Each structure stands twice: as structure tokens, then as C-alpha cells.
Amino acid sequence: MIKTDRVVSTTCPYCGVGCNLQLHVKDDYIFKVTSPFDSVVNQGNLCVKGRFGYDYIYHPKRVTTPLIRKTLQKAGERTQAFDRDEWRDVTWDEALDMIADRMVEIYQRDGSKAMSVYCCAKATNEENYLMQKMYRTLFRTNNVDHCTRLCHAGSVVALQQALGSSAMSNTSSEVIHNDVFMVVGSNTSDNHPIIALQMKAAIKKYGAKMIVIDPRRIEMVDFAEMWLPLKPGTNVPLLSAMAHVIVKEELGDLEFVKNRTEGYDDYVESLEKFTPEYAEEISGVPADDIRKAARLYAKAENAAIYWGMGISQLSHGTASALALIHLAFLTGHIGREGTGLNPLRGQNNVQGASDMGAMPFHYPGYMLVTDEKNAQKWETAWNIEPGGLNRELGLTTTEILSHAHPGGIRSLFIMGENPMMSEPNLNETRKHMQQLEFIVSQDLFINESAAFADVFLPAAPFAEKDGTFTNTDRRVQRVRQAHAPRGDSRADWEIISDLAQRIESRLGRATAKWDYSNPEEIYAEMASVVPDFAGITYERIKDVGLQYPVWDKDHPGTPFLFAESFPRGRGKFTLLDYIPSVEPVDDEYPFILTTGRLLEHWHGGTMTRHSKLNELYPEARVDIHPADAEIHGISNGMAVRLSSRRGEIVLRATVTEKTTVGLVFLPWHFHEAAANLLTIDALDPQAKIPEFKVCAVQVFPARDEDLPNPDIVVERGRY
Amino acid sequence: MTTTDEITLDIDGKSVTVPAGTTLLEAAKQIGEDTPTICFHEATTANAICRICVVEVEGQRVLQPACIVEAVADMQVQTRSEKVIRSRKSILEMLASSVDLSEAPEIQTLMDDYDASAERFPDAQRRNIEIKDDNPMYIRDYDKCVLCWRCVQVCADDAQFTYAINFSGRGYETEIGTFFDQTIPASSCVFCGQCVAVCPTGALKPKREMFIQQGISPEDITVMSSGRKKRKKRT
Numbered sequence: 017m018i019k020t021d022r023v024v025s026t027t028c029p030y031c032g033v034g035c036n037l038q039l040h041v042k043d044d045y046i047f048k049v050t051s052p053f054d055s056v057v058n059q060g061n062l063c064v065k066g067r068f069g070y071d072y073i074y075h076p077k078r079v080t081t082p083l084i085r086k087t088l089q090k091a092g093e094r095t096q097a098f099d100r101d102e103w104r105d106v107t108w109d110e111a112l113d114m115i116a117d118r119m120v121e122i123y124q125r126d127g128s129k130a131m132s133v134y135c136c137a138k139a140t141n142e143e144n145y146l147m148q149k150m151y152r153t154l155f156r157t158n159n160v161d162h163c164t165r166l167c168h169a170g171s172v173v174a175l176q177q178a179l180g181s182s183a184m185s186n187t188s189s190e191v192i193h194n195d196v197f198m199v200v201g202s203n204t205s206d207n208h209p210i211i212a213l214q215m216k217a218a219i220k221k222y223g224a225k226m227i228v229i230d231p232r233r234i235e236m237v238d239f240a241e242m243w244l245p246l247k248p249g250t251n252v253p254l255l256s257a258m259a260h261v262i263v264k265e266e267l268g269d270l271e272f273v274k275n276r277t278e279g280y281d282d283y284v285e286s287l288e289k290f291t292p293e294y295a296e297e298i299s300g301v302p303a304d305d306i307r308k309a310a311r312l313y314a315k316a317e318n319a320a321i322y323w324g325m326g327i328s329q330l331s332h333g334t335a336s337a338l339a340l341i342h343l344a345f346l347t348g349h350i351g352r353e354g355t356g357l358n359p360l361r362g363q364n365n366v367q368g369a370s371d372m373g374a375m376p377f378h379y380p381g382y383m384l385v386t387d388e389k390n391a392q393k394w395e396t397a398w399n400i401e402p403g404g405l406n407r408e409l410g411l412t413t414t415e416i417l418s419h420a421h422p423g424g425i426r427s428l429f430i431m432g433e434n435p436m437m438s439e440p441n442l443n444e445t446r447k448h449m450q451q452l453e454f455i456v457s458q459d460l461f462i463n464e465s466a467a468f469a470d471v472f473l474p475a476a477p478f479a480e481k482d483g484t485f486t487n488t489d490r491r492v493q494r495v496r497q498a499h500a501p502r503g504d505s506r507a508d509w510e511i512i513s514d515l516a517q518r519i520e521s522r523l524g525r526a527t528a529k530w531d532y533s534n535p536e537e538i539y540a541e542m543a544s545v546v547p548d549f550a551g552i553t554y555e556r557i558k559d560v561g562l563q564y565p566v567w568d569k570d571h572p573g574t575p576f577l578f579a580e581s582f583p584r585g586r587g588k589f590t591l592l593d594y595i596p597s598v599e600p601v602d603d604e605y606p607f608i609l610t611t612g613r614l615l616e617h618w619h620g621g622t623m624t625r626h627s628k629l630n631e632l633y634p635e636a637r638v639d640i641h642p643a644d645a646e647i648h649g650i651s652n653g654m655a656v657r658l659s660s661r662r663g664e665i666v667l668r669a670t671v672t673e674k675t676t677v678g679l680v681f682l683p684w685h686f687h688e689a690a691a692n693l694l695t696i697d698a699l700d701p702q703a704k705i706p707e708f709k710v711c712a713v714q715v716f717p718a719r720d721e722d723l724p725n726p727d728i729v730v731e732r733g734r735y
Numbered sequence: 736m737t738t739t740d741e742i743t744l745d746i747d748g749k750s751v752t753v754p755a756g757t758t759l760l761e762a763a764k765q766i767g768e769d770t771p772t773i774c775f776h777e778a779t780t781a782n783a784i785c786r787i788c789v790v791e792v793e794g795q796r797v798l799q800p801a802c803i804v805e806a807v808a809d810m811q812v813q814t815r816s817e818k819v820i821r822s823r824k825s826i827l828e829m830l831a832s833s834v835d836l837s838e839a840p841e842i843q844t845l846m847d848d849y850d851a852s853a854e855r856f857p858d859a860q861r862r863n864i865e866i867k868d869d870n871p872m873y874i875r876d877y878d879k880c881v882l883c884w885r886c887v888q889v890c891a892d893d894a895q896f897t898y899a900i901n902f903s904g905r906g907y908e909t910e911i912g913t914f915f916d917q918t919i920p921a922s923s924c925v926f927c928g929q930c931v932a933v934c935p936t937g938a939l940k941p942k943r944e945m946f947i948q949q950g951i952s953p954e955d956i957t958v959m960s961s962g963r964k965k966r967k968k969r970t
Contacts, residue, residue: 064928
């Protein structure tokens with residue numbers, strides 16, 4: 017038996033569930049992860065990533081010393097350098113001084129509009145708060161965003177517009193109080209495995225009924241009362257037809273509509289055309305199933321809606337989310353325990369990064385940057401002269417890159433993100449990256465984006481630093497250091513504090529305060545300005561996290577939202593139209609491609625592809641339906657060439673009934689067959705989220721030798 | 736009778752009042768009596784497999800497993816009668832005679848508490864099963880398995896609803912296994928590791944923990960982890 021040096025309680029760095037972890041450490045090495053069985057979040061359950069997926073920390077390719085590119089990179093001729101030989105090991109002083117010099121030079125020459133930063137939904141609240149503070153106070157820019165733009169931006173905008181608050185209404189374990197719940201566009205068992213367990217328990221042990229709306233026959237369908245396999249991108253007509261049925265059959269809660277909402281009459285009129293038959297024609301879901309699902313949801317005692325990227329990652333993602341929100345308004349399934357609207361957040365701290373103002377439209381606490389009062393509030397907090405902060409909306413994640421040209425964005429700081437994997441239409445993204453004049457990457461590995469950088473700053477992963485993450489149900493939880501950062505790497509908050517001081521002194525600005533001795537001081541500074549977090553202190557969340565809003569030091573936190581009213585007052589109905597996805601299929605590109613994730617991997621793969629998780633699922637695979645496979649002469653495991661108008665990749669096919677006829681599915685974790693080479697960079701007009709879920713592709717058989725790694729093959733019973 | 740009703744019974748001569756539906760294990764805890772358990776776990780459904788928690792109930796012919804038997808009004812319970820002690824001791828001695836308990840500290844403590852001898856059944860056949868090392872995450876060393884069933888339960892309805900493992904074989908040959916003895920990666924396993932978390936004897940163990948035990952340095956483990964699975968030749 018191993019004598020453990022220490023067991024450190026912390027929060028999982030993968031998805032938004034926020035499972036509580038105990039890291040068992042021996043000689044500064046984590047050899048085992050467990051979870052307390054009395055945890056309120058995950059009841060001791062973990063998924064493969066939380067239990068086994070932390071070994072990237074010790075991977076030999078992890079960079080633990082600051083690096084500067086040997087060859088000077090010029091805008092327009094920038095190249096990728098994956099090989100360490102193309103980089104020079106430098107001291108922190110040299111790296112940070114060079115960054116400060118170059119960024120101040122660009123800022124003084126081209127102004128605020130040339131500066132931009134990608135914050136990080138993997139980093140802590142404190143680190144995201146500091147990063148947006150650095151860019152807002154020193155470079156006076158709101159070009160601050162992070163990957164929320166690529167995942168739930170449509171949901172956030174819709175919820176803000178309809179309710180005035182964009183977080184999950186419920187605690188995820190409240191699902192056991194539901195008699196009916198809907199899971200829409202969420203492959204929950206793979207992407208939020210622990211919430212999926214709670215859903216399965218709700219069904220098997222508490223008698224709940226689940227309606228799954230998803231184009232794929234995902235694992236959750238095995239547990240569902242109904243499965244509505246809609247054609248991707250047809251949420252608005254399908255969900256509006258459900259609303260149509262609820263109104264026509266008088267299944268709604270008119271009392272709730274009268275007391276809590278506005279715009280109902282016009283909305284009802286706009287529903288006229290959304291008959292179930294009309295929706296069937298567009299979505300392919302039988303009209304009778306739409307009626308049945310509408311009745312099941314509306315007649316429930318306590319119903320809730322859970323959704324994922326299948327709603328938001330569309331050129332009409334905001335409208336799709338609004339169509340869902342309307343169902344809750346019509347039926348009054350919101351504002352009571354177990355009822356509500358629940359966007360399942362992807363990253364461990366995407367909720368927190370958004371809360372901390374790592375977004376181009378908001379200061380921390382969702383205070384609009386265009387509002388004079390908000391700007392003044394933060395000018396006081398950050399010791400800035402009146403009128404100093406920028407009052408204009410900044411650019412979003414995708415816009416930052418598309419504005420990379422002389423006269424636009426010139427410098428980009430990337431904290432832990434990987435746009436060269438996560439942006440749509442990567443061939444285009446590559447051109448934008450090449451156009452930048454100066455790039456800094458702060459990460460663990462030289463990933464596809466870091467390879468474009470001028471300077472690489474080695475950051476510390478979750479197990480090597482302190483701070484907080486905010487999970488999908490608004491619970492602020494502690495992150496604790498298990499052992500010191502390896503090599504010369506440093507926690508992100510320390511790097512930012514150090515860099516900010518160097519930039520500030522070069523600019524000769526009055527200090528906004530950067531000399532923090534620990535993350536707790538950073539949190540306290542933020543909480544003193546943002547009312548939602550006023551009652552949260554490290555002491556109070558020492559054992560169990562608190563769910564914000566926490567208005568004061570005695571407030572117990574808020575397990576579910578909207579009991580009395582919505583933050584904007586009344587819930588607002590919006591008139592919707594069916595707008596088809598941007599790229600329809602045709603003879604040349606006859607398949608719809610939809611992208612998503614796998615249980616074993618995480619996003620761009622910077623972490624999981626440097627872990628033993630990669631041995632469990634080592635190659636990209638495209639799912640194709642047996643009927644389509646037969647027509648195209650494709651057998652299971654065969655190499656295929658998958659192409660769209662924007663790019664092509666070669667990978668093996670999995671012939672499976674998990675997908676539906678005319679639809680192919682592709683995970684986007686694998687750089688050697690990057691899904692986003694194919695996806696389209698069409699954006700939702702309001703939320704600016706790209707349409708990752710629908711584009712047109714063609715599939716042809718290919719030869720094994722065309723595969724990026726013909727020797728590697730995934731062999732798993734689960735898939 | 737509703738579950739809010741209260742019941743009064745007698746445990747070891749002390750009067751105890753508990754809500755209806757309370758097990759004898761829980762009721763005994765109220766008077767500070769810590770009944771030993773092996774297969775019982777707070778996160779799994781109690782199944783009374785190991786019988787170490789047995790107590791003597793007046794009027795019952797055989798000893799009763801405290802983890803599942805519910806309290807009844809006026810029940811007379813003995814948690815440490817001679818019969819109970821003798822039974823627990825024998826169970827421990829039988830386990831120790833055939834299973835490797837070297838990484839089951841809780842059972843070893845019970846052995847000491849009950850003065851149980853691992854040598855009592857010297858001729859017993861010891862379990863001798865090759866370590867199953869078929870995946871990158873954990874190993875299965877069934878020499879150490881006491882068949883408590885916790886792993887099977889968390890894989891099924893107590894947590895994961897995955898159903899990758901179950902009992903296989905009969906009698907002494909009983910083992911935990913996959914259907915048709917598939918490898919773990921070929922089964923429906925999702926590698927949540929919940930089975931590893933509830934294993935009381937080290938029969939299931941994270942591979943990294945095993946390597947550290949074997950004295951392999953973290954650096955070497957990491958290099959091992961970068962190995963890749965080669966494709967089998969297609970015929």
C-alpha cells in the first residue's frame with residue numbers, strides 16, 4: 017500500500033458539472049483521484065476524464081520554461097513552430113519584458129483597437145478577472161472574449177433577452193424532482209456524464225419521463241420516453257410547433273403568462289403558421305410525435321429543459337434558444353424547484369469566465385460596457401481617471417481573428433485557448449493568424465495555436481494552483497494546489513500580475529493594483545464590486561461551494577432562480593421565424609455534417625491527447641448511417657475522404673445507427689483530421705456564434721495509406 | 736404503517752427509538768455500536784452478501800444481517816453475543832484462507848479485532864488468478880477479490896447504468912467478469928472508475944497507483960503512457 021503524502025480537495029478541470037475531486041499525492045505526483053461520496057455535486061461519481069485524465073500534467077512534451085521564437089515573425093508571413101528547436105529557452109524577465117515592449121509599442125502606435133485577448137474558460141475566476149482587467153485598464157479595449165462565444169453564446173443572448181439572466185435556473189441534481197424533462201441537442205452521457213447519471217437515476221428510480229430531441233440516436237435515447245430525431249438546424253419550427261400545440265389545446269398556464277410574461281398576444285399570433293404538419297415537413301419529425309411531446313411536457317407537474325450545443329451552435333442559435341424558453345413561459349415550468357431552463361455549460365469555468373467579464377460586451381457581473389454608470393463604477397474600483405475606460409462594445413472571438421489586418425487587430429494574447437482547432441473554417445483562421453503582428457500564447461503545450469506565437473509562457477494546470485471555478489449550476493467552488501508548478505511554470509494569475517505591472521510602468525499609468533499575494537485577494541476585490549458575489553468568501557466555500565447570487569455574508573446561496581420574478585422583470589416573448597441553416601445540401605455535397613465531442617476527449621485535445629485517455633480513443637472517426645454507407649460503398653473501419661467547400665480530411669468511418677440517414681457526425685478533438693477544416697464560418701447575427709452544427713459535405717472511400725496514422729485504430733465496445 | 740412512525744427496540748440491553756424502515760446497522764450506530772461491514776457501502780444498495788454484519792435477534796433461528804434487516808418494535812438484538820463473534824471470526828478466517836487481503840486494511844483490522852487466524856484453514860485452496868491488465872486505466876487482480884459485489888452495483892443501477900461487469904462462474908469459481916470474458920475496452924465500460932473507487936481490497940486499482948507501488952518513477956510512468964496501440968493486421 018502507498019503511504020499518501022497528502023490528499024487535496026479540489027474541483028475537476030474538465031466539464032461544467034464541477035465534480036469534487038480528491039487528489040492523492042506522493043512525491044509531488046498525483047497517483048490516484050477519488051471523490052467524496054457525500055459530495056453535493058457528484059455524489060462520489062466521476063467520469064473517465066475526472067478519474068484518470070490528469071496525467072497530461074506530467075507529459076514530457078509539456079513546456080515548463082518561457083520560450084521565444086528564434087526567427088522573427090512578421091505579419092503576413094507568420095509560420096507554425098511545433099518543434100522545440102525553433103524556440104529559445106528564456107528567463108521570465110526576458111519573456112515578459114519582450115511582451116510588454118512589443119504590446120506597448122503596438123498600442124501606442126495603433127491604439128486600443130489593435131489589442132485583443134482570448135481569456136480562458138479552463139482558467140480560474142481570479143485569472144479571468146485579472147486578464148480582462150489588464151486589457152480594459154491598460155489597453156483601454158473591450159476586445160476581450162473567450163470560447164463561450166463558440167459554445168453557448170446563442171443561449172446566453174437569448175436568456176439575457178428573455179429573462180435578463182443567462183445561467184442555469186436549477187441545480188442539476190434537482191432533475192430527480194421532475195416528472196418530465198427534455199434534453200435538447202445535448203449528448204449528455206458523453207459531455208456531462210455526471211448530470212446524465214442524475215437524469216438516468218431520475219428515470220429509473222424516481223419515475224421521470226425524458227423527451228430527447230436530437231438528430232442522433234445518442235445513448236440517452238435508450239432511457240427516453242420519446243425521441244424526436246429532427247433534421248439539424250430545424251429547432252425553431254419543431255419547438256414552435258410544440259408551442260402551437262400547447263396554445264391550441266389550451267395546455268398552458270395562462271395565470272403564469274399573465275403575471276410573469278409580456279408580448280404573449282403577438283407571440284400567439286406568430287405561432288399560427290407553426291402547425292405540427294408544417295414542422296414535420298421541415299424537421300422530419302412526425303406531427304403526431306410533436307403533439308405527443310408537447311402534451312407530455314405541458315401536462316407535467318414539474319418539468320425542466322436541459323440543452324446543449326445542438327441549440328446554440330447555429331446561425332440561428334439565439335432564435336433556437338428563444339423557442340425553448342417560450343415553452344417554459346407558456347407552461348410556467350420555471351421558478352419552482354425542479355422547473356426551469358438549463359443550458360449545460362461545457363467548460364469547467366465557462367460560467368465563471370463569463371461572470372468575470374471575459375466578454376466584449378460586459379464587465380464582471382454582466383454590466384454592459386456601454387452603460388455610463390457601469391464604466392464609472394469600474395473606473396473607481398480600478399483607480400482610472402473618469403472617462404478612461406472604453407465605452408464601445410469589443411469584438412467577439414471570431415471577429416477578433418477576422419479583423420486581423422493592418423488598421424484592425426494587430427496583437428493577440430491567447431490564454432489557454434486553441435483557436436486553430438476550435439474556430440470554424442480553419443483554413444481561413446490560419447490566414448487570419450498569419451496576419452497578426454504579435455502573438456503570445458500562455459499554455460501547457462505548444463498546441464496548434466501556440467505554434468503561431470512569438471512568445472510562449474508556461475502556465476500551471478489546475479492541480480498546481482489555487483483559485484475558484486464556477487460550475488454549470490452557478491456553484492463557486494475551490495481549486496487547490498496539489499503540488500508546486502513543474503519546472504519554471506507559473507500560475508496564470510501570477511503571470512498576469514507580473515506582466516501587468518511591467519506594461520503599466522511603461523505606459524506611466526496610475527496603478528490599478530496588481531500586487532496580489534494570493535488569489536483570495538483577487539476574488540475579494542471582484543466581490544466588493546459585483547453584488548452577485550458579495551457574500552462569497554474563500555472561508556465560506558472551504559468545504560462546500562455556494563451557488564450565486566449570494567447577496568451578503570449571511571445569504572445561503574440560490575439553488576434555483578426566478579421564484580418571484582425575472583431579473584428583467586417580466587419574461588419576454590419574441591416573434592420567431594424559421595430561417596434555414598446557411599449551407600443546404602445539394603448533389604455535390606449531399607450530407608449534413610454535424611460536429612460534437614466524445615466522452616474520452618476534451619475540445620482541441622491539448623489536455624486529453626497528451627493523456628492516456630488518448631489510448632482509449634486514439635483516432636478521429638466519422639459516423640455514417642448503414643443505409644448511406646451501403647450506397648457509397650463504405651464499410652465499418654474503412655478510410656474515407658470527407659470534404660466540404662472549405663477543406664477535406666481523411667479518416668476512418670464508423671458505420672452506425674447512432675446517426676441518421678443523410679447525417680454524418682464528426683468529433684473535433686483530432687488535429688490530424690480537424691473537423692473545423694470543414695465547418696462553415698456563418699455566424700448568428702446577434703450572438704456571433706458559428707454554425708458548427710450544420711454544413712454540407714461529401715464522403716468518398718479513400719485508401720488506408722491516405723490516413724494520417726494508418727497503424728492507429730480505435731477498438732472499443734462502447735462505440 | 737407510514738415511514739414516519741417511530742419504533743422502539745432493544746439492542747444490547749439498551750432501548751433505542753428509530754424511524755420505521757431503519758436497518759439494525761443504523762439503529763446500532765445510534766447507541767454507539769459500530770457493527771463491522773465488508774460488502775456494505777454508503778453509496779451502494781445493501782445486499783447482505785458478506786454476512787460479517789450479522790447480529791442475533793431473539794426468536795430468529797439464524798443470525799440476521801444488520802445491513803438489510805429493518806428494526807421491528809420490541810425486537811431484542813444482541814450485536815456481540817458469543818454466536819455472533821464466532822460467526823464473524825469464522826467468516827474472516829475463511830476469507831483469509833483463500834483471498835489475498837494484503838491490501839484490505841479494514842479487513843485486516845477486523846482480523847485483529849476478532850482475533851481471527853489466517854492459518855485456521857491451512858489446506859484451503861487459495862485463489863490464483865492471473866492479473867488482468869487489458870486497458871490503460873486500471874488493473875483487475877482477482878486474487879484479492881472478496882466478491883462483495885460493490886463494483887457490479889455501481890456499474891449498474893447504483894451509479895452508472897452501464898452494466899459492463901457481473902458475476903461469472905459458480906461456487907468457488909465465481910469471479911467478477913465481463914460478458915463472454917471480453918476485455919474491458921471491448922465491453923460497454925465507460926472507464927468512470929467507480930468500481931475502482933468502491934473496491935475494498937485493492938483488487939481493482941488505478942494503473943498509476945500500481946506503477947508507483949512497483950517503484951517505477953513518475954517520469955518513467957509518463958513515458959509508458961505515451962505508448963500507442965498498434966493496429967491488428969486485418970485478415
